[in-house]
Amino acid sequence: MKLYYSPGACSIGIHILLEEIGKPYEAIAVNLREGEQYKPGFTAVNPKSKVPTLARDDGAILTEYPAIAYWLAKSNPFANLLPDDVDEQARALELLDYAVSTIHMQGFTRQFRPGNFTPNPADEDAVKARGKDIAEKGFALLDEALEGKDYAVGQFSIADSAIFYVSLWSTRVGITLPGNVAAHFERMKARPSVQRVLQQEGLA
Numbered sequence: 001m002k003l004y005y006s007p008g009a010c011s012i013g014i015h016i017l018l019e020e021i022g023k024p025y026e027a028i029a030v031n032l033r034e035g036e037q038y039k040p041g042f043t044a045v046n047p048k049s050k051v052p053t054l055a056r057d058d059g060a061i062l063t064e065y066p067a068i069a070y071w072l073a074k075s076n077p078f079a080n081l082l083p084d085d086v087d088e089q090a091r092a093l094e095l096l097d098y099a100v101s102t103i104h105m106q107g108f109t110r111q112f113r114p115g116n117f118t119p120n121p122a123d124e125d126a127v128k129a130r131g132k133d134i135a136e137k138g139f140a141l142l143d144e145a146l147e148g149k150d151y152a153v154g155q156f157s158i159a160d161s162a163i164f165y166v167s168l169w170s171t172r173v174g175i176t177l178p179g180n181v182a183a184h185f186e187r188m189k190a191r192p193s194v195q196r197v198l199q200q201e202g203l204a
Contacts, residue, residue: 001025002055004045006032007201010065010104011052012168013161015201017072019193020156021079027200065100066093069158081158092159095145095152098138099162107135108166111173132173139170139181146180150187164188 003018003025005011009032018025030036030051037049046053046063054062054071062068070093073081082089110117110131114124142163145152152159167185170177177185188194198204 001057003027004030004042004051004053004055005201006030006051008168008203009051010100010162010165012197012201012203013165014052014054014065014068014072015197016161016164016191016193017069017081017158019196020081021072021076023076065162066097069096069161073158080155083153083155083157088153092153092157095142095159096162099142099159099166103135103138103142103166104162104169107131107133107138108169108173110134132175135166135170135173135175138166139175139178143178143180146184149180151184156191160184160188164194 001018001023003011003015005015005027006029015027018027030042032051036042037046037051043049045055045061048063050063052063052065052068054068056062062071069081073079082092108131111128114127114131115121117127118124151157152163163181163184167177167181167188189198195204
């Protein structure tokens with residue numbers, strides 16, 4: 001397998017899942033700051049121009065964080081990346097999707113790329129503030145979901161990989177994580193898979 005990633009981007013969560021699985025893979029960095037995602041070398045792999053992108057061993061390309069995480073979990077059942085119980089699986093997907101689609105796409109994207117949400121540069125501070133509000137509300141809801149748990153659905157799952165990367169981003173914008181989320185973040189950083197990925201991506 002090949003993982004196309006950018007250091008510290010949301011792809012770090014998929015990178016962690018690959019380390020949890022333990023099968024051989026190649027990690028290929030894509031320089032988003034220099035616009036490498038829009039150049040032919042990458043668009044030939046993923047015309048969406050985004051990471052994470054996973055090239056499977058059969059040559060098929062998978063895109064979108066939830067789809068990649070789900071496929072990795074279901075095709076590698078020995079790694080226990082999803083609970084056996086279907087209700088708990090649904091809860092894991094629910095939390096993963098909330099982290100990706102709301103906290104990331106609605107909250108952090110407004111803070112990182114306010115120009116995507118308004119044609120008027122004078123409005124960008126208001127866009128950033130709204131994004132911070134969305135992210136903080138999201139973390140408050142995650143805090144409730146993590147009450148009394150080490151991980152999102154009790155055991156480590158694909159949901160935790162997504163919660164980890166949005167928690168990592170909180171340090172970039174001055175968001176203080178609530179208690180349960182902060183404890184989860186520290187617990188994640190203590191996992192050997194996470195430590196290896198942070199080292200590999202130059203974030204240790």
